[in-house]
Amino acid sequence: MKQLFDDLNNILPNSPGGKSSKWEILTKAIEHIRGLKGVEIQARRDIDRYRSDAEFANRLKDENERMRLEIQRMYDEMRRINPQATHIYGEHTNNIARQQPAHPHAPNGVATGMPGVLPPPGQHQHWAAPPAPQQSSAMQGVEYNHAQPYDHR
Structure with a gap:
């Protein structure tokens, strides 16, 4: 028994190797165990909270991926x-546009921004955008069928 009390006394914090009574050793051991139980309870709470946070993050990741796919389909x-039209409305559609091949009818192989390209400044000629492609009856945006050049005076 004496050896067991000495071993217990040696592994307890704040009493390594010092001479202590059996009562002091047992009291310190009980206090240490209670402290460890409190740490264990807090660790379990933290684990539960981290598990909940991880599940929430995974749900958000899944939702984010579904939204990315939906944006890709809408862009296409x-x-x-x-x-x-470039159909760039933000960072994600800009990244999608960079991954897409340029439109074959765009100048210099670059996708254009609007359904027509404005003439260079200073050239005052009558210019109109090319006719818009056939679209559904739903409103798709603004059409400029009879555009007049802007007077830069």
């Missing part, structure tokens, strides 16, 4: 309906 459909 808009390009099919109106291939002359």
